[in-house]
Amino acid sequence: SDKLEAQGRSLWTSGAGNGQTFAGAAATGTHGSMIARGGIQDHIRALQIVTPSGIRWIEPDTGVMSDAFIAATGSTALRDDNMFAAAQLPVGSLGIVTALVVDSVPKFLVRPIQNLRKVDRAALDWLAAGDFRRFSAAYALDQDPDFVQMIVNPYKPFKRPAMLRFLYREPWRDDYPRATPGQLGAGYDALSLLGRLLNDYPWARGPLLQFAMKQGYASGPDIDAPPVYGSWGEGLDTHRPLADLFNASVTIDRADLARAFERICAVYARHGGSTVVTIRFMERAQGLLAPARFTHNAVIDFDGPRSQRTADAYARVVECLDAEGITFTRHWAKSCRLDAARVAADYGEDFRRWRTARDRLLPDPAHRALFGSEVLDGLGLTC
Numbered sequence: 001s002d003k004l005e006a007q008g009r010s011l012w013t014s015g016a017g018n019g020q021t022f023a024g025a026a027a028t029g030t031h032g033s034m035i036a037r038g039g040i041q042d043h044i045r046a047l048q049i050v051t052p053s054g055i056r057w058i059e060p061d062t063g064v065m066s067d068a069f070i071a072a073t074g075s076t077a078l079r080d081d082n083m084f085a086a087a088q089l090p091v092g093s094l095g096i097v098t099a100l101v102v103d104s105v106p107k108f109l110v111r112p113i114q115n116l117r118k119v120d121r122a123a124l125d126w127l128a129a130g131d132f133r134r135f136s137a138a139y140a141l142d143q144d145p146d147f148v149q150m151i152v153n154p155y156k157p158f159k160r161p162a163m164l165r166f167l168y169r170e171p172w173r174d175d176y177p178r179a180t181p182g183q184l185g186a187g188y189d190a191l192s193l194l195g196r197l198l199n200d201y202p203w204a205r206g207p208l209l210q211f212a213m214k215q216g217y218a219s220g221p222d223i224d225a226p227p228v229y230g231s232w233g234e235g236l237d238t239h240r241p242l243a244d245l246f247n248a249s250v251t252i253d254r255a256d257l258a259r260a261f262e263r264i265c266a267v268y269a270r271h272g273g274s275t276v277v278t279i280r281f282m283e284r285a286q287g288l289l290a291p292a293r294f295t296h297n298a299v300i301d302f303d304g305p306r307s308q309r310t311a312d313a314y315a316r317v318v319e320c321l322d323a324e325g326i327t328f329t330r331h332w333a334k335s336c337r338l339d340a341a342r343v344a345a346d347y348g349e350d351f352r353r354w355r356t357a358r359d360r361l362l363p364d365p366a367h368r369a370l371f372g373s374e375v376l377d378g379l380g381l382t383c
Ligand SMILES: Cc1cc2nc3c(=O)[nH]c(=O)nc-3n(C[C@H](O)[C@H](O)[C@H](O)COP(=O)(O)OP(=O)(O)OC[C@H]3O[C@@H](n4cnc5c(N)ncnc54)[C@H](O)[C@@H]3O)c2cc1C
Pocket: 014, 015, 016, 017, 019, 020, 021, 022, 023, 024, 025, 026, 027, 028, 029, 030, 031, 032, 091, 092, 093, 095, 096, 097, 098, 239, 241, 245, 247, 333, 334
């Protein structure tokens, strides 16, 4: 963001915090909650990837860079839609990405609104239907939001106030008053301090989570405060986790949100899940292995202090969704409890196409093994 914004450009989406590498974030389909956008990998237009067999420059069929440019990079051009879609989200399994051509938009301002509000059950139906304007009008500004995020306490999610964050996009102007990430409401690290308390006092989990939500989040800026603005990059604090974190998520078809969400919270809380539960929204993302594979997606995150009980509670959520017949995928960079059979079932034909591209790029099993690990081998990505 710093580099792009210095040139008057901006990413149109990214994760909720800064600090990752572009290649690593794209490799795992990192995303935030820009409701009309996909994942960070959607910015990629071409990439250079190094394997033991050579240096390849991968682009879609139509081509992006000139032959002379590609030759000057020392790479061999590989213009192929399927290969490009595989390499946009490689999960670290296709070689070393050494260069990326990244698209961008003119830089813009966002006005954040952040508040704690009790959310009505009916509002989930508006979100499931994509009526973000109605949700915004009820809990923040009567304007079309560009970003909507809701963080709830899974213990009584509709009785306790949720932490809401909205971003409203405005045209860039140079004279906006500069604000710190804190004033822009970025980050919610106070939650990561909770681990020991939640483990030691299980009976107090619900109220403790709510206390932390209030301490870590309530400072606004709410609708009645003077407006503050920042660029996309300024609104993303660089994440410096204060505790050992558990991260997991499920991505569902947004249309399933209303029927899935309360069940997810109930199962998670009943089994002692000790993190907040976040709902984010995004459109279908690019890349054959993009977890956001529904036309409209709701991503439900379980991010907070690491504990075995929380990991077990997440496993019960996965079982519950399966039992209810609710289709979902999981984030490649989180505790996904996946295996090769499940990956093949979740991604179907796209997984077959991804493996075809991989075998073309890395035909020698010994070369594939170079990029393998226990996790990636277990997911069927490197063997
Ligand atoms: C505290 C925290 C908050 C997070 N918030 C979000 C969020 O808001 N939204 C979200 O979607 N995700 C989020 N994540 C997940 C995070 O975005 C991913 O873990 C991301 O992959 C991290 O990027 P990294 O650069 O650290 O990559 P790494 O973890 O280093 O690598 C990720 C994968 O990419 C591969 N890789 C990295 N660099 C290259 C390269 N040059 N060539 C080939 N392969 C490569 C690695 O081998 C690995 O398989 C969060 C994670 C944490 C810990």
